[in-house]
Amino acid sequence: MSAATAPFRQMGSDRIDPLLVVLWIVLIVLALIWIAPAVFIVSTSLKSTQDVMGGGAFAPPTKVYWQNYASAWERGRFSTTFLNSVIVTFVKVPIGLAFSAMAAYALSRIKLPYGKGFLALFVFGTMLPFQVMLAPLFSVVNGIGAINTFIGLWLPYIAFGVPYQVFILHGFFKEVPEELSEAAIVDGASHFTIFRQVFLPISLPVLAALFILDFVATWNEFAMALVILLNNRNWTLPLALMGFQGEFGSDYGPLNAAIVTTVVPAVVVYLIFQRYFVGGLTAGAVKG
Amino acid sequence: MVVVPSDTIVLPRRSWRDGLTSAQAQGWILLAPALAIYAGFALYPMIEVFVLSFQKWNGLSPAREFVGFANYIFIFRDDPVFWMALGNTVIWTALAIVIPPILGFLLALALNQALPGRNALRAVFYLPVVIAPIAVATMWKWMYDPFFGLFSTLLTDIGFQSFIPDWLGNRRIALYSIFAGYVWQHAGFSMVLFLAGLQGVSDSLVEAARMDGASRFQVLRYVILPALRTTTTVVVVLSLIQSLRAFDIVYGMTLGGPAQSTQMLALWAFTQSMQIHDFGRGAAVAVVLLLMTIAVIIPYLLWRARNDKAQGRSA
Numbered sequence: 001m002s003a004a005t006a007p008f009r010q011m012g013s014d015r016i017d018p019l020l021v022v023l024w025i026v027l028i029v030l031a032l033i034w035i036a037p038a039v040f041i042v043s044t045s046l047k048s049t050q051d052v053m054g055g056g057a058f059a060p061p062t063k064v065y066w067q068n069y070a071s072a073w074e075r076g077r078f079s080t081t082f083l084n085s086v087i088v089t090f091v092k093v094p095i096g097l098a099f100s101a102m103a104a105y106a107l108s109r110i111k112l113p114y115g116k117g118f119l120a121l122f123v124f125g126t127m128l129p130f131q132v133m134l135a136p137l138f139s140v141v142n143g144i145g146a147i148n149t150f151i152g153l154w155l156p157y158i159a160f161g162v163p164y165q166v167f168i169l170h171g172f173f174k175e176v177p178e179e180l181s182e183a184a185i186v187d188g189a190s191h192f193t194i195f196r197q198v199f200l201p202i203s204l205p206v207l208a209a210l211f212i213l214d215f216v217a218t219w220n221e222f223a224m225a226l227v228i229l230l231n232n233r234n235w236t237l238p239l240a241l242m243g244f245q246g247e248f249g250s251d252y253g254p255l256n257a258a259i260v261t262t263v264v265p266a267v268v269v270y271l272i273f274q275r276y277f278v279g280g281l282t283a284g285a286v287k288g
Numbered sequence: 289m290v291v292v293p294s295d296t297i298v299l300p301r302r303s304w305r306d307g308l309t310s311a312q313a314q315g316w317i318l319l320a321p322a323l324a325i326y327a328g329f330a331l332y333p334m335i336e337v338f339v340l341s342f343q344k345w346n347g348l349s350p351a352r353e354f355v356g357f358a359n360y361i362f363i364f365r366d367d368p369v370f371w372m373a374l375g376n377t378v379i380w381t382a383l384a385i386v387i388p389p390i391l392g393f394l395l396a397l398a399l400n401q402a403l404p405g406r407n408a409l410r411a412v413f414y415l416p417v418v419i420a421p422i423a424v425a426t427m428w429k430w431m432y433d434p435f436f437g438l439f440s441t442l443l444t445d446i447g448f449q450s451f452i453p454d455w456l457g458n459r460r461i462a463l464y465s466i467f468a469g470y471v472w473q474h475a476g477f478s479m480v481l482f483l484a485g486l487q488g489v490s491d492s493l494v495e496a497a498r499m500d501g502a503s504r505f506q507v508l509r510y511v512i513l514p515a516l517r518t519t520t521t522v523v524v525v526l527s528l529i530q531s532l533r534a535f536d537i538v539y540g541m542t543l544g545g546p547a548q549s550t551q552m553l554a555l556w557a558f559t560q561s562m563q564i565h566d567f568g569r570g571a572a573v574a575v576v577l578l579l580m581t582i583a584v585i586i587p588y589l590l591w592r593a594r595n596d597k598a599q600g601r602s603a
Contacts (some may be wrong), residue, residue, distance in 0.1 A: 007404045011495060019504075024403045027395075031412045037472065038415070040438050041427055057441040103322035110315035118323065125330055127585045129533040131554040132574045135561030136336035139347060140329060159329035162322045191314040220420035222536045227562060238422045242540060245426050252436060255426070263423045270418040274411060277418070281477075282484040 045069070045256035052252045068253035069261070075248060076258050080233065081240035085265075088150055088157075088236055089218045096158040097211055100165035101203070105195045107166070108173040109181065119170060125163030130156070131223055138227040148231045156224055161217070165210050168283050172206050173199060209280030212273045216266045237262045337578060340571035347567045359572035369548050370573060373556040376463055377532065377577070380470075380552060384531030388471050389523050392478025397508075399479070400486045410483070414476035421473065425540025428469035432456050432541075456542055459549035466541050466550055470534065477530075478523050485519030486512070518595065525588045532581050553577040 008020045036058075044052060045068055047061040055062070073079055106112065107119050130137065137156055138147070146152030176199065184194045200207070222238040229235055232243060241262045248254060270277055341359055345352045363370040395413055399406050416424065431438040432455035440452045455465040489512055497507050535554045538544060544551035544559065553573055561570030 007402050009402055010498075011402075011491065020401055020403065023398050023401065027398055027403070027409055030395075031409050034472070035412050035415070037427055037431060037438070040431065044430070052436055056445060057438050099322040099325065102318040106315040106318035110311055110318075112312060112315045112319065118319065121331070122326065123589060124585065125326060127529050127581070127588075128330060128334065129529070129554070129578075129581055130330070130333075131533045131535040132557065132578045132581065133333040133337050134558050135347070135567050135570050135574070136333035136340060137329070138562065139340075139567070140333055140336065142348075155325055156329040156333075158322075159325045162326050163330075166322065191311060191318065195318065216418050220418075220422075222420065222422040223539075223558075226539075227558075238420050238536075241420075241426055242422055245429070245540070249429075252430065252433075255430060259423055259426050259430075263419050266418050266420065267415065270415070271411070278414070278480055282481060 041256050041259055044252055045260045047253055049251070049253060065253060068257040071251075072244065072254040072257040072261065075254065076240050076244040077232070077235075078237070078240060078258070078261055081235045081237050082261070084150075084234060085219060085237040088153060089215060091150070092154045092157045092161075092218050093211060093214045095154070096161045097165060097207060097214065099158065100162050100210075101169055101200065101207065102195065103162070104166045104169035104173055105191070105199055108170045109194075109199075110191060119166075122163045122166045122170075125160070126167050128160070128163070130160050134223055134227045137224060141228055147228060148234050150234070152228050153225060153236075156228070157218060157221065160224075161214055165214070168210060168280070169203065169206060171283075172203055176202065205276075206280075206283070208273070209276040209283065212269060212276045213280040215269055216277070219266050219269075334578070337571050337574050340567050341575045343568050343571075345567040346565045347561065348565075355568065359568040362569060363572050363576075367569070369551055369556060372548050373544075373551040373553045373573070374576070376549075376551060377553045379463065380467065380534060381528060381531040383467055384470065384474070384534075385524050385527045388474040389478045389520075389527055391471065391475040392480075392523070393482050393520075395475065395479040396482030396486060397512075400483060410479070413479055416473040417476045417480075419473065421536035422540045424469055424473050425466075425537045428466070428472075428537075429456065429541045432465060457546055459546055462542055462546060463550045466538055469541070470537055473537075474527070474530065478527065481523050481526075482516070482519060485516050488519075489515040521591070525584060528584055529581065532577060532584075 006014070008016045008024070010017050010020070040057060043058065043060065046064050046066070047055070047068075048063070048065045051059075051061050051063075051065070103122070107115050107122075112118070141147055141152040141156065144152070146155070180202075181194050181198055184198060189197075220238060221236075222242070225236050225239050226242075229239060232240075235243065241258050244258045245255060340352075342354060342356060343352045344355045344358070399410050399413075403409070419427075432440075434440055434452065434454055434457070437455075439455065440449075443449060443452050453461055456462050493511055493515075494507055497511050502510070533554060534552055535558070538550055538552055538555050539558075542550045544555050554577060557570045557574035557577065559570075560573055561567045564570075
């Protein structure tokens with residue numbers, strides 16, 4: 001809204017507002033405080049143990065110590081766990097999103113008995129805390145013999161990802177004008193065709209936003225993985241980081257290298273797709 | 289035109305002319321995968337929590353014995369940790385619905401002004417939201433390191449080394465030390481929602497109020513705040529739900545210690561079931577937390593539905 005206004009001016013005024021200058025300086029200081037933990041972690045990840053113990057918190061390393069990363073990757077088995085995280089995320093996110101889009105289409109475009117009820121059931125799930133049911137999740141996954149498998153992780157991940165995506169996509173599909181799909185229906189196209197050829201293409205921006213949001217959430221998920229992946233060969237990065245902290249918590253350099261390894265992919269994805277990310281997040285919370 | 293084998297075209301055409309039933313069949317097929325997985329791995333475990341809370345079970349043995357309210361009686365009467373966890377969850381939630389939203393609101397208000405580099409500033413405050421909570425826990429645990437951590441080093445640098453508390457080891461402050469990391473992670477979330485809400489505040493109304501000589505404070509009080517009422521409710525409710533879920537950050541920093549002083553309901557339910565192998569008692573703890581959550585979710589969703597309908601009518 002005020003993007004058109006020149007810096008430090010109040011809307012509709014062309015004089016510099018001193019209060020805004022003060023506010024700006026306060027914000028810069030606060031931003032430095034906010035980013036300080038990240039700077040501290042990255043700089044520690046590049047320090048030798050002597051540097052960590054000898055120098056000040058924000059003193060740069062005397063010599064950049066890349067070995068911390070090699071050591072963390074080797075001892076924390078991060079090449080395996082990184083690959084596990086990639087597999088878990090890149091299978092779960094597209095499949096989950098496809099299922100959500102299909103369900104959202106069915107609920108918004110096809111008259112189904114109890115359609116409203118199913119939608120309400122999904123909306124209820126958008127706020128359901130899986131943290132409350134970790135033990136039953138374990139027993140359900142154990143019941144189908146899928147403990148220590150990725151399938152055992154994908155199923156609950158999809159189950160808890162679907163509600164929000166259905167909710168958002170249903171809202172979007174509902175607003176698509178009837179004429180767009182009517183012509184296709186008159187031509188005899190099935191709903192599968194209309195969904196694929198009309199609805200998926202026009203909802204690409206929404207799908208992209210949900211994809212990014214879900215990518216970060218899946219990459220970061222810890223609690224469900226904790227009860228389902230008990231064997232460290234199947235661990236994802238968050239579990240490996242926790243394990244590393246437990247085992248080598250006082251090897252400060254490698255520990256911080258492990259933190260950076262875990263965090264960087266999600267941060268990079270966020271920075272590249274920032275607009276989508278924030279869009280996907282606010283779409284559900286503040287409509288209109 | 290591409291030549292398509294005739295039956296692939298005829299089939300959908302015929303099925304569509306069969307009328308509603310076949311459209312319905314297609315609908316069920318589209319709905320089924322999401323619904324089945326959601327029912328099996330989200331709704332069923334939720335029901336299972338209630339069932340388990342009336343049973344005695346170690347999680348693996350085939351025998352699950354019905355014990356009535358014994359698990360509830362135990363956690364309410366004989367389990368001091370439960371009350372500690374409940375108390376901490378209440379404190380945590382009370383703080384979490386006040387501090388990050390207020391901070392986020394102030395940031396949004398400031399970053400909605402014409403300031404140089406405001407997009408970069410927004411990105412900085414939002415960045416912690418995308419960091420894995422377990423990594424936030426690991427980061428902050430290291431920053432709280434009594435010898436070489438960030439806070440201890442900084443206090444030493446300014447000559448306060450004798451005042452360095454044992455951030456995560458002191459029972460009286462550990463919960464608040466963890467909460468500081470939580471605020472760092474969550475303020476950006478509230479900020480983004482408030483920024484979106486501020487887009488809905490009418491520029492012309494703000495300008496008109498200024499022209500009429502309203503002070504900054506009056507504009508805030510009488511124009512901006514009323515326009516943000518819906519956003520504020522959303523932010524507070526989402527913060528509340530998130531705070532009840534707090535698990536990773538506590539697990540990663542203290543595991544509920546020292547002496548259960550940072551124990552919370554979600555973590556205690558997990559610990560009872562998965563580490564003490566008493567799924568019944570764990571489920572009873574979980575049910576308490578689940579009921580607290582549902583008591584917030586249902587009225588909120590009804591309010592949202594009413595609100596959306598009212599907006600739809602006025603639009």
